[in-house]
Amino acid sequence: MALMNWNEHFVTGIEIIDSQHLGLVKIINDSAPFLALDYKRNPRHADKLLDQLTAYASFHFQTESDLIRQYQIDTRHTDHHFSAHKEFFDTVINMRALYQSGTTLTGGTLLGFLANWLIFHILGEDQALARQIKAIEAGNSPAAAYETAEGGRNDPTKDALTQTLVDLYALMTEQNRRLLEANIELQEHRNHLEELVNKRTQALEAALLTAETANQAKSSFVANLSHEIRTPMNAIVGLTWVLHEQSNDPAQKGKLHQVQNATQQLLSVINDLLDISSIESEQLHLEPLDFDIKRIIEHAIAAQATRAQHKGLRLLYKETTPIPSLLRGDPVRIGQIIGNFLSNAIKFTHDGEISIQFGLTPGTDNTALLSCAVRDEGIGIAPEALKRIFQPFTQADPSSRRRYGGTGLGLAISKRLVDMMGGRIGVESEVDRGSIFWFEIPLTVINAQHHAAIDNQLQPNATNSTNPIDAERLTEILNRLSGLLEEDDIQALTLWREMSSVLHPALGPLAEQLEGELNNYNFQAALTLTKEAKSIAW
Numbered sequence: 056m057a058l059m060n061w062n063e064h065f066v067t068g069i070e071i072i073d074s075q076h077l078g079l080v081k082i083i084n085d086s087a088p089f090l091a092l093d094y095k096r097n098p099r100h101a102d103k104l105l106d107q108l109t110a111y112a113s114f115h116f117q118t119e120s121d122l123i124r125q126y127q128i129d130t131r132h133t134d135h136h137f138s139a140h141k142e143f144f145d146t147v148i149n150m151r152a153l154y155q156s157g158t159t160l161t162g163g164t165l166l167g168f169l170a171n172w173l174i175f176h177i178l179g180e181d182q183a184l185a186r187q188i189k190a191i192e193a194g195n196s197p198a199a200a201y202e203t204a205e206g207g208r209n210d211p212t213k214d215a216l217t218q219t220l221v222d223l224y225a226l227m228t229e230q231n232r233r234l235l236e237a238n239i240e241l242q243e244h245r246n247h248l249e250e251l252v253n254k255r256t257q258a259l260e261a262a263l264l265t266a267e268t269a270n271q272a273k274s275s276f277v278a279n280l281s282h283e284i285r286t287p288m289n290a291i292v293g294l295t296w297v298l299h300e301q302s303n304d305p306a307q308k309g310k311l312h313q314v315q316n317a318t319q320q321l322l323s324v325i326n327d328l329l330d331i332s333s334i335e336s337e338q339l340h341l342e343p344l345d346f347d348i349k350r351i352i353e354h355a356i357a358a359q360a361t362r363a364q365h366k367g368l369r370l371l372y373k374e375t376t377p378i379p380s381l382l383r384g385d386p387v388r389i390g391q392i393i394g395n396f397l398s399n400a401i402k403f404t405h406d407g408e409i410s411i412q413f414g415l416t417p418g419t420d421n422t423a424l425l426s427c428a429v430r431d432e433g434i435g436i437a438p439e440a441l442k443r444i445f446q447p448f449t450q451a452d453p454s455s456r457r458r459y460g461g462t463g464l465g466l467a468i469s470k471r472l473v474d475m476m477g478g479r480i481g482v483e484s485e486v487d488r489g490s491i492f493w494f495e496i497p498l499t500v501i502n503a504q505h506h507a508a509i510d511n512q513l514q515p516n517a518t519n520s521t522n523p524i525d526a527e528r529l530t531e532i533l534n535r536l537s538g539l540l541e542e543d544d545i546q547a548l549t550l551w552r553e554m555s556s557v558l559h560p561a562l563g564p565l566a567e568q569l570e571g572e573l574n575n576y577n578f579q580a581a582l583t584l585t586k587e588a589k590s591i592a593w
């Protein structure tokens with residue numbers, strides 16, 4: 056922003072003087088932004104300007120002195136012209152001292168002085184000098200030239216006008232200066248704010264990293280404890296079941312039944328905690344198998360049917376589009392998500408109907424999008440709670456834990472699993488009307504020929520089957536089963552039930568034995584049998 060604007064009133068008509076005046080205006084305009092600040096903030100620029108001014112004054116005043124001498128200008132003019140020059144020099148030196156001491160003078164005052172001096176001197180002395188030079192060049196004597204040239208200056212109207220102009224310039228200069236100062240302050244504030252935001256962001260990022268690392272360390276610690284926690288729990292569940300079966304005393308049976316319920320509840324909490332910890336510490340991996348989705352659904356419904364029946368709820372199953380029996384994906388985790396949706400639907404519905412709907416949309420090649428929706432007529436979820444329902448440890452209503460129990464982890468686990476499968480999960484709900492929980496996941500469709508081959512070749516005593524696909528699939532299932540058994544993961548039981556129609560004919564009597572051990576929660580014995588089955592499968 057220019058502090059001073061050059062106009063035709065400043066033109067003296069003496070080329071060398073005008074070009075030097077223009078140079079001075081440029082120096083002031085270029086320096087104005089820095090001089091608006093106090094000296095301490097920008098000493099380098101301020102010193103440079105003051106040096107330039109001193110150099111300019113020496114040079115310019117010398118030019119004028121030469122002209123005065125050359126044209127023998129009348130001393131009545133030169134006296135006050137030279138005294139004006141001296142005053143300029145003295146003021147600049149004086150101001151420099153004050154400005155640098157930083158106590159009494161701001162750059163703005165210095166600029167104001169410069170602008171005033173410049174206007175007054177150019178419009179006054181320098182114009183008069185130029186008029187005399189021109190009069191002398193036209194043939195007048197210096198004395199006569201002084202009379203004509205200076206005569207004009209004594210005109211009171213002209214003086215008043217000049218003064219008004221000078222005052223206006225002073226006002227404008229001050230306003231310009233304030234604007235500049237405000238602009239610079241604003242810029243400084245912005246820089247400071249940006250710096251502050253950057254610092255805060257860095258601090259937050261560091262805190263987030265620390266928190267994430269700590270959370271991951273915690274999750275990994277819990278996940279690593281999986282075996283230590285699950286083994287004794289499974290022993291308790293299994294032995295309680297055995298005792299319950301063997302006991303003939305009704306009172307004892309009743310108590311054992313209570314122990315069974317309590318341990319089941321505890322086991323499900325532990326399983327949720329271990330699952331979320333394994334997911335968060337990236338220790339949980341999907342393990343795809345060729346599976347029959349209908350079996351998974353049947354199993355999920357069968358597992359919840361008794362609870363639904365006790366509450367008088369109807370469970371309906373609907374297939375919107377025909378679904379091929381064999382798909383490739385992780386049946387254990389898909390079953391877990393469906394089971395979680397169903398279990399919540401039953402838990403949060405007091406009367407009415409629960410329906411489970413499946414569909415398959417074919418994609419490119421042999422992929423397809425499996426969609427599942429569980430609709431209930433339960434208590435529903437308030438809109439503000441819907442937003443955080445998939446976050447760990449979150450329940451829609453603070454009283455929910457007291458009334459319905461639960462950890463608030465089921466949906467968080469489901470969401471993470473669906474994310475890992477590259478799918479989408481969501482919910483629509485209305486308070487007191489019910490909810491629809493849904494997910495979509497891409498899966499590979501195993502072609503019908505392959506499917507038929509497996510069905511035909513899995514004969515009742517097919518343990519010595521030579522079909523490579525058949526054996527391959529069987530081994531895959533048994534590998535997954537042994538992996539879960541090694542972790543004492545209750546999902547081993549789920550996988551067994553989901554796959555039993557394939558495993559029974561394939562493994563024959565070994566399957567009966569394995570199932571017995573699994574039902575007794577005797578996972579170590581079940582693991583040994585699974586390993587034996589694997590060696591037979593090949």
Ligand code: ADP
Nearest residue numbers: 399400403435450451461462463464465466467
């Ligand atoms: P939990 O059921 O163990 O509390 P979830 O993560 O499965 O944990 O569910 C979180 C919360 O979401 C539940 O506590 C409940 O408030 C709400 N919720 C889930 N499913 C339903 C449903 N079908 N109807 C109403 N509320 C539900």
